Amino acid sequence: MLQQVLRAFEEAHEPVNLVDLAHKLGIDKPALEGMIAYWVRKGRLKESQADSSCSAECGPTCASRSGPCPFVGKMPRIITLVGTDE
Amino acid sequence: MTVIGTAALHTPIYVRYQSDIENEVTRLSTAIGQISALQRYNPRWLAIQLLEGDSDLLIEVQNTSGGAAVLQMLTDSQARLQAIYNEDIDIILTDQRYRFVNTLVRRVLIRPASQRETLSDRVDKIVTHRLLGIPIFLALMWLVFKLTTDVATPYLEWVDAVISGPLTNQMVVLLRLAGLGDSWVESLVVDGIIAGVGGVLVFVPVLMTLYLSLAILEDSGYMARAAFVMDRLMHILGLHGKSFLPMIVGFGCNVPAIYATRTLETEKDRILTGLLVPFMSCSARLPVYVLLAAIFFPAYSGLVVFGLYILGIVAAIGLGFALKNTLFKTKDRVPFIMELPPYRLPTLRGIWTHMWERTASFIRRAGTVIMATSVLIWLLMAIPTGGDGVFAETELDDSAFATVAGVVAPIFTPLGFGSWEASGALVTGFIAKEVVVSTMSQIYGVAEEEEAAEPTTLVEDLGQVITSFVGATIDTLRAVPLIIGIDLTDAEEEGESTGLMRAAQSSFEASSGGHGALAALAFMVFVLLYTPCVAVIAAARQEFGNRWMWFSVVGQLVIAWVAALLVFQGGRLVGWG
Numbered sequence A: 001m002l003q004q005v006l007r008a009f010e011e012a013h014e015p016v017n018l019v020d021l022a023h024k025l026g027i028d029k030p031a032l033e034g035m036i037a038y039w040v041r042k043g044r045l046k047e048s049q050a051d052s053s054c055s056a057e058c059g060p061t062c063a064s065r066s067g068p069c070p071f072v073g074k075m076p077r078i079i080t081l082v083g084t085d086e
Numbered sequence B: 001m002t003v004i005g006t007a008a009l010h011t012p013i014y015v016r017y018q019s020d021i022e023n024e025v026t027r028l029s030t031a032i033g034q035i036s037a038l039q040r041y042n043p044r045w046l047a048i049q050l051l052e053g054d055s056d057l058l059i060e061v062q063n064t065s066g067g068a069a070v071l072q073m074l075t076d077s078q079a080r081l082q083a084i085y086n087e088d089i090d091i092i093l094t095d096q097r098y099r100f101v102n103t104l105v106r107r108v109l110i111r112p113a114s115q116r117e118t119l120s121d122r123v124d125k126i127v128t129h130r131l132l133g134i135p136i137f138l139a140l141m142w143l144v145f146k147l148t149t150d151v152a153t154p155y156l157e158w159v160d161a162v163i164s165g166p167l168t169n170q171m172v173v174l175l176r177l178a179g180l181g182d183s184w185v186e187s188l189v190v191d192g193i194i195a196g197v198g199g200v201l202v203f204v205p206v207l208m209t210l211y212l213s214l215a216i217l218e219d220s221g222y223m224a225r226a227a228f229v230m231d232r233l234m235h236i237l238g239l240h241g242k243s244f245l246p247m248i249v250g251f252g253c254n255v256p257a258i259y260a261t262r263t264l265e266t267e268k269d270r271i272l273t274g275l276l277v278p279f280m281s282c283s284a285r286l287p288v289y290v291l292l293a294a295i296f297f298p299a300y301s302g303l304v305v306f307g308l309y310i311l312g313i314v315a316a317i318g319l320g321f322a323l324k325n326t327l328f329k330t331k332d333r334v335p336f337i338m339e340l341p342p343y344r345l346p347t348l349r350g351i352w353t354h355m356w357e358r359t360a361s362f363i364r365r366a367g368t369v370i371m372a373t374s375v376l377i378w379l380l381m382a383i384p385t386g387g388d389g390v391f392a393e394t395e396l397d398d399s400a401f402a403t404v405a406g407v408v409a410p411i412f413t414p415l416g417f418g419s420w421e422a423s424g425a426l427v428t429g430f431i432a433k434e435v436v437v438s439t440m441s442q443i444y445g446v447a448e449e450e451e452a453a454e455p456t457t458l459v460e461d462l463g464q465v466i467t468s469f470v471g472a473t474i475d476t477l478r479a480v481p482l483i484i485g486i487d488l489t490d491a492e493e494e495g496e497s498t499g500l501m502r503a504a505q506s507s508f509e510a511s512s513g514g515h516g517a518l519a520a521l522a523f524m525v526f527v528l529l530y531t532p533c534v535a536v537i538a539a540a541r542q543e544f545g546n547r548w549m550w551f552s553v554v555g556q557l558v559i560a561w562v563a564a565l566l567v568f569q570g571g572r573l574v575g576w577g
Helices: A002-011 A020-023 A029-042 B019-033 B041-051 B055-062 B067-085 B089-108 B121-125 B131-151 B153-177 B184-202 B204-220 B222-236 B241-249 B254-263 B267-279 B283-298 B298-324 B348-382 B400-415 B419-429 B434-447 B458-484 B499-511 B515-528 B535-542 B546-573
Strands: A043-048 A075-082 B337-338
Touching: A002 A020, A002 A029, A002 A075, A002 B089, A020 A029, A020 B337, A029 A043, A029 B499, A029 B546, A043 B419, A075 B241, B019 B041, B019 B067, B041 B055, B041 B067, B041 B089, B041 B241, B041 B546, B067 B089, B067 B267, B121 B131, B121 B222, B131 B204, B131 B222, B131 B283, B131 B298, B131 B458, B131 B535, B153 B184, B153 B458, B184 B348, B184 B434, B204 B222, B204 B348, B222 B298, B222 B337, B241 B254, B241 B267, B241 B298, B254 B267, B254 B434, B254 B515, B254 B535, B267 B298, B267 B535, B267 B546, B283 B298, B283 B348, B283 B400, B283 B434, B283 B499, B283 B515, B298 B515, B298 B546, B348 B400, B348 B419, B348 B434, B400 B546, B419 B499, B419 B515, B434 B499, B499 B515, B515 B546, B535 B546
Parallel strands: none
Antiparallel strands: A043 A075, A075 B337
């Protein structure tokens, strides 16, 4: 089953929604989350979810220097196969 | 799900692995069971932990009398299992535990034949559909720009009327009371600060509407779906699917979008995406589009603005495709999995917070950067470099600003806007894109002086502000059905063009040989594609280094120039404008 998850990443031809992947593999989403977390710990998958954030040195014309940037947003969580983006 | 039945568990249930693994576990358990120092552990459990490579237990066994023999057996077991499965043992064991649990669950639970879909899943089936996803995204974008151009217009006109009317009137009264009437100070305040800053503040209703729409789309969870369908398109084109996530941030401001490229794994992807981000039309460019679209394309302003945003996306994707096959060649990519957040009903408080924070940022820029730039531009416009003018009373054509801006104006002649007015506005736009509008307000506002209105009292002015606000609110409500093509506005109530609009129109007509609309469209395309602002340049330099920063700046200028040329000259060739 764990290998199924990795194979699903390798065989996908386009970005896939996590819920769709769970349906396709016939696995409950919480179980899939556990398997993904396992592969992330093993270093075979990589998870990223960052805030798009400004550095404090974004320039004198940015009006948000004295506070948080109002255009910052939390990006959706993305999981990628490690070693495929070179 | 239903539990079939419960059975009293008289014996513990062990996870049973495949036979070759069970053989090794049994062998190891037997050896472990013979070591007294390890009696406190269940032998089977310890055997499995050692096979999985538990570092603490390995050290403990190593330090135990007789443990060396167990470790030797362990090494042999691992070698045998590795040869069979060609995979790390802990992965095999974990995988088989998952299988065991899955099998057990299937035996004790009854699930419905078809899983009940949540509302979120049903909506996602449509919104992220392979064929419908992108048209839905485009339709929503069109709706956003229809709102910002049609529905926000009454409030835009109200703010404009308040600034150019009561605010200016009362400021002039105050200055005259202070003995500064008809002086360069009055010129600085009225023609510099109020014209420049006011010219930008007029667009606060438009930007509030844009930010309101974006807040609804973000808080509802739709924006993640938009990124998902666009990522799919980019993946089909061979680009990195994750690139569109930072690019979506660029619709608000390009600066955080540049920093958002840090989420991409490789430097190549980060630089490539960073080169594309500036083509996403940030909110600061919207006032330029709204102003010129209102002057030259009044019946189609929403469509023009929508078209410019789409052009930016197309330019980004097209450039990305070209760069990916040349400077940024990489091997084929494996796609990614994205977790789409659940849909939520946006709260009024959340929408207001997002909308107000961004609007406040815009107003702060107006009060700082744009005010400073307006003062500088006023100063340059006040300094005579020719003719008989004196300081603060010189003809615009004889001013230092016109002289400096005129140096670069010939570059834009083939594009239809080779006047010092247009080139000056574009040069000042490097500071911030809103400055393009404030510069134009200062130039064209001074060029076409309105007739002096009847003097009014403060009370009369306040009354006018309130009544015109009520009128603007009513007009806004009547404008909402415009989105679906129902026009409840009275034709005779359509706003007259202001002095600024007339001056801008005649300037573009003059510089383009009578093709003012085409020249304005080319100007807007140039604004869309050339360097966003110094803050973006600084962010690009910090993230990607000087070389790529200059590549980006020069590249954007070249692309903007070529695109504007195609629009103007191409349009003339086919008889448009």
